[in-house]
Amino acid sequence: MRAYLSVWRLPSAPVLLVAGFAGRLPSAMVPLALLLMVQQQTGSYALAGLASATYGLAMASMAPVLGRLADRRTPRPVLLAQAAAHPLLLAVLVAVVLGGAPTVAVVAASAAAGAATPLVSGTVRALWSRVDPAVRPTAFALDATATELVFVAGPTAVAALTVLAGPAWAVGLAGGLAVLGAVGVATSRALRGWTPVVPAERTSPLATVLAPGMPRVLVSGSALMLGFGALEVAIPAFADEAGSPGLSGVLLALWSLGSVAGGLWFGARVVSVSLPRQYRWLLLGVTIGLAPLAAASDPWVLGALLFLGGTAIAPTLTVQNSLVGALAPAHATTEAFTWLSTVATGASAVGAALGGGLIEGRAGVSGSLLLAVAGAAVAVAVTLVPGRRRVARPAGEPVAV
Incomplete structure (x- = not known):
């Protein structure tokens, strides 16, 4: 507190x-x-x-x-x-x-x-x-x-x-x-x-996106949000198949409330592990939390799993924001965060479209739920891609990437 x-x-x-x-x-x-x-x-x-x-x-x-x-x-x-x-x-x-x-x-x-x-x-x-x-x-x-x-x-x-x-x-x-x-x-x-920070030289429109470390954060974030988009479509479809379409809002709320609980718990902790390592482990936690959803057969079981799985989401987004703030060029902090929101919105829309297609096809709701797991797993894999070992902000805050 x-x-x-x-x-x-x-x-x-x-x-x-x-x-x-x-x-x-x-x-x-x-x-x-x-x-x-x-x-x-x-x-x-x-x-x-x-x-x-x-x-x-x-x-x-x-x-x-x-x-x-x-x-x-x-x-x-x-x-x-x-x-x-x-x-x-x-x-x-x-x-x-x-x-x-x-x-x-x-x-x-x-x-x-x-x-x-x-x-x-x-x-x-x-x-x-x-x-x-x-x-x-x-x-x-x-x-x-x-x-x-x-x-x-x-x-x-x-x-x-x-x-x-x-x-x-x-x-x-x-x-x-x-x-x-x-x-x-x-x-x-x-x-x-x-106070605006004027860049030392003229930069291209994609300079912020291509800053060291940023591509992996944005790509991993896109994969994660693609999975979330598929899950947001799968939850109402699951409730409808179970004969309780009115529960879709309750299930989505349980998912978000689990994230809120996890975020409040995580925010009060002091973590000494580096941000990239925290991000990787938390993404793995999201993947593990999503994995059992495809096996659920009852809406209330799904709700309990969504709450538990959701506890890793806000901590993951917390560390993701910390990484973007540390990696962004000093003259483009706001732009960096808007890029994060942009790729998240776009990836979520793609995930919803793909999830909807799976639900209408042979894979059904389970296919969309598995797509959510796959998206989170890809996000973990992206963080394992080798890159530059270190980048330092002008303020002197080094961040391992």
Whole structure:
């Protein structure tokens, strides 16, 4: 508990935790609310899925570009501009959908709103990477735990508002939360002390991705998220086959709550093992935790296994964030974290598509669950690939890679 109190007492920590949580909720709310809104309005799941996917892909692809700009100009002007543009573009999106506009207009409005999603997550993680190294792991653990809670609270809020008022109200709430989060982080005391670091020479757009150690973190993270995407599709399908489709939300919540429990436990520990070794062992723990899922035959057994297996997820993401913060060039910290979010979003989408195909084919739900295990196993294998032995940050913090 003392470890968490030490983080809470840092300047602007309460603002970063609360505003960061609020600013991340739209990422978990809008895609689902948009899917429900378009489906209700048009009756087409195909168009609804296209609009939701377009929003997510636009958000993921634009994030590194804006992250690079934020590193050059400080994140404040970028966040404030997005806080002004994002709710307006969400309002346009709602008007286009409810107004019965053609498919092209719906897709274009979805892309515009997604591209303007505030860079709250990347900025908050970049700020955590600048705190005292003694409390940094705990800060990242809190951040990973908050992210898990976002994907419990966000869909729950969308479901409640959809039943009570309609999915358009969920989109409106997401817009308000985006403004609250972006403005809160932009005006925080921590961001006021941000000084841009000018690179010694002109860098290519992919310089951050190719920084020593970064490719392996991004590739292993992509493999892991591909597996998670397959699992997120397999869980509702498992509940449906078991004759209890309503349990899918409970099962997903148990998975996330297991991750939250693991993250809180891990964040209070002092670990002397190097970050790359921690990352490798934790990925192995995720793989072992996912392995028994394919053998489950009852939803409640699956729920118990998901909770236990989920305990390794937030610790893994905590160490992953610590690695990215240590490996990223000093002038591109925000951009590095946005790349991590981008590859995670893309890989999760691919995993969901592959998992869905397996479920519809001969492999069935078990095939999608095995794909989740395979993704985590590949992530472990990637960390075993030899690379440069050591890289040092300008601040003098060496990190074994």
